[in-house]
Amino acid sequence: MVGAVALLLSLTILIPGDPATILLGPRATPETIAALHTQMGLDLPFPTRLAQFLGHAAVGDLGRDVFTGRAVAQIIAEAVPNTALLAFSAILLAVLIGIPLGALSALKPGGAVDQAIAFLSVGFVSAPSFVNSIFLLLVFALWLPWFPVLGAGNGLLDQLWHLVLPAVALAVVWIGYIARLLRSSLLEVLNEPYIRTMRAYGLPERVVLLKYALKPACIPTLAILGMGVGELLGGAVFAEVIFNRPGLGSLIYDAIQTRNYPVLQGAVLVIVMLFVLTNLLVDLSYAWVDPRVRARRASGGERSA
């Protein structure tokens, strides 16, 4: 894991072509370019730059915005809460809608409800989030002026109001994923002997499903959510650009447009760290959901990677 982070850092450092030339424009003299090189540390050999960047990043210094001179770490710190809020509400929505849909279709596999949900979730899974964003914007903000068009809003209620459309746009794909995945893992769990025992005891099907089958069936869903956070952060770029919200995504987009490499590097680094971190959290939460994992760890048995 540490190796991965180090190499991934070197990748983000390696790729910028020559920011100095781009910054100063075509009329820059070789002397001014050289001066800026020294100032930005670009004349140093690559391993030194990598070590410097790593050393600075470790203490929270990600360099400075090439235009305004503000600290990148501070710019990013201001953007993260917006993106985190968006991603979190999208996941919450996806779980709140996806899990009931999945459970509903597992109740009577092959039935009319199941088929309708299957149809819906395939459509949900295939629609790219930026298409969803634009369609939602078109229908619910322009044609039916129910929701605000752009921005993040001021004050708590207004902010929540502005959050609805982007969060729904991002959640749609995950509603589809969760519903489909939960359905298939529920059907698998329902074949287990212990479920047969429950049924033999005469427990109502609903109790069997909700109380005993749902929890173990959620484990694969949890795993996909870990992956989902990364994809959601990717989708957030589009949602933030389309709905004109401040956040990591629009930061990256603007940095690309203006070739503001320190900001780009910093933002990508933070997204990757968030991604790694959530995957770690998901791994840890297995133990919380699945007593079998907890038992294995407590007994000091082998740990799977």
Added chain:
Amino acid sequence: MTWRRLLSELMATRAGAFGLFAVALLLIVAIFAPLLASHDPNAIAPMNRLQGPSLAHFFGTDQLGRDLYSRTVYGTRIAISVAVVVLSISLSVGILLGVTAAYAPRVIDQLILSIFDIINSFPSLILALALVAVLGAGLGNLVLLVSIVFIPQFGRVARAQTLGIRNSLYFEAEQVLGAEPWRILLQHVLPNIIGPIFVLASMNIPVVITIEAGLSFLGVGVRPPLASWGGLLHDGYTYLDQSPWLAVTAGLSLIFATLGFTLLGEALRDAIDPKLRQPR
């Protein structure tokens, strides 16, 4: 499995049949784009700008008066060819690295695996976005860089499959019979890993199409005036309040394509590898 048998398995479900139909339609549109387009996709006619659908312009026109139907048709060509080229590259490199990892000494195996891990530790869209942003927009870079993003998936499957075969009895038997390693590789290993790899590729087509459209939407992919669905969608977003047709046609084409390829991919998976089939 014969082709006829595969075809009938695909047609057996409504979803599979729709996927097959959609993909066939998209392929025809992509191949015969010049014949199907009603106008030159890049011909500018400012007095016709932002029109709604009509007999002259089936999907209306964009902000420069270009015919949207023709641009959508040519966009299909871009989307399909990008997906095919990207996946061919990552499939070939992935098989090469995966099989090498499975055969090579432990050090090289670990090295290849950690390269895969590094690529995978990025969210795929963010990685593609960062790479394209820094190395420059354009079709060539886009294809190359998105290919890199997809290599690990193929590499891992190829490696796992090859390892499985290397531990099998028939592999041992071939060795005992004195077959050349290359012969075993070509005759037994490759044919056995190609099925799952092929399924993986078909499942990834909609993902690649989405990434291409997304990058083009953000202006770091296919460059204007070349018509791509992502670019059309961006034009549509810019003129959303004046002329929703742009966004609607581009968005619907994208959804149609991803839906079609997703359904076909899943039907293929169920047909080729029944072990992976979802419980019904």
